[in-house]
Amino acid sequence: MLRDPETIHPVNENKTWPEIRDKLRQWRKEHVRCSDKIVELGEYALAHYSSNLGNEKWAVYEQLCVAALDLCPVKMKVVNRCIQKLAEQFPSSLRVSMLEGLKSEYLKKWDEALEMYNGMIEYEPTFPAPYKRKVAIYKAQGKVSDAVSELNRYLTTFSCDHESWLELADLYIGQQSYKQALFCVEELLLQHPHNHLFHQRYADILHTLGGKENLEASCKYYCRAAELNSSNVRALYGVLMSSSTLASIGKISAKAKSDNLTLAAWACDMIEEFYKSQRVGKSVILETASVLDKLSLK
Numbered sequence: 001m002l003r004d005p006e007t008i009h010p011v012n013e014n015k016t017w018p019e020i021r022d023k024l025r026q027w028r029k030e031h032v033r034c035s036d037k038i039v040e041l042g043e044y045a046l047a048h049y050s051s052n053l054g055n056e057k058w059a060v061y062e063q064l065c066v067a068a069l070d071l072c073p074v075k076m077k078v079v080n081r082c083i084q085k086l087a088e089q090f091p092s093s094l095r096v097s098m099l100e101g102l103k104s105e106y107l108k109k110w111d112e113a114l115e116m117y118n119g120m121i122e123y124e125p126t127f128p129a130p131y132k133r134k135v136a137i138y139k140a141q142g143k144v145s146d147a148v149s150e151l152n153r154y155l156t157t158f159s160c161d162h163e164s165w166l167e168l169a170d171l172y173i174g175q176q177s178y179k180q181a182l183f184c185v186e187e188l189l190l191q192h193p194h195n196h197l198f199h200q201r202y203a204d205i206l207h208t209l210g211g212k213e214n215l216e217a218s219c220k221y222y223c224r225a226a227e228l229n230s231s232n233v234r235a236l237y238g239v240l241m242s243s244s245t246l247a248s249i250g251k252i253s254a255k256a257k258s259d260n261l262t263l264a265a266w267a268c269d270m271i272e273e274f275y276k277s278q279r280v281g282k283s284v285i286l287e288t289a290s291v292l293d294k295l296s297l298k
Contacts, residue, residue, distance in 0.1 A: 020041050021056075039075060039078065042064035058090070066102070101133060104116065131153070151164060169181045169185055196228035199221045199222075199228065199235075203221035204238070215245055215246050218238065243260040
């Protein structure tokens with residue numbers, strides 16, 4: 001049975017109008033960034049089925065605008081058209097202002113974009129997007145200190161935003177401000193105590209700081225990360241490195257040295273078991289075993 005040609009997408013004959021609509025919805029919901037496909041389907045949907053979309057067409061215009069920015073300068077006309085349509089429908093919308101700010105960013109009109117974002121923050125301090133865009137601008141300009149200051153300002157209001165805590169930790173690590181980075185990850189551990197990656201991240205920073213106390217603490221956090229997720233090989237390697245280093249320190253008791261060597265041996269066994277369970281090539285297993293022998297003093 002043939003489909004009505006009016007409902008068939010001109011590029012992909014297997015996509016009907018409902019499928020196009022549902023696909024655009026799915027991409028919006030899942031925040032998928034496939035800009036070329038979004039522009040292709042979005043333009044077609046708005047050109048042929050604008051009335052079918054109803055009020056949903058404004059969400060499609062916004063989605064299309066963001067995707068078209070990724071494809072600029074080729075799709076700059078699409079960006080301008082989308083912003084114009086949205087501005088006419090929503091003249092005082094902060095979301096439309098965000099799109100204008102993104103356009104200024106693409107054109108590298110940093111001061112103009114910052115002025116827009118500052119105005120939005122002053123108008124609505126609880127709107128998170130302009131804070132984050134300011135951080136992005138400062139990073140693009142290489143102004144890391146300004147990015148750190150803006151993120152700290154943002155987190156005083158949005159303290160539960162774990163992605164921003166991670167971003168701030170990364171910025172501090174880039175500046176070798178490890179104690180400040182530890183504070184950021186501590187906030188993450190308070191909010192997500194069962195996330196093995198945050199325990200691992202905290203241990204990584206402690207291990208970088210070095211010193212007996214920090215190494216002992218890093219070993220504990222690596223162990224906790226491995227306990228939460230036995231497939232976290234980085235955490236297992238962390239246990240191995242921390243415990244091996246502690247065992248080689250002169251000023252520790254014989255029992256502490258024995259305990260650390262036992263822990264290092266356990267980490268070696270777990271790593272070997274992991275690689276064997278992944279069905280990797282024999283050469284990889286042998287190479288891993290050789291590395292482990294060197295690291296663990298076996």
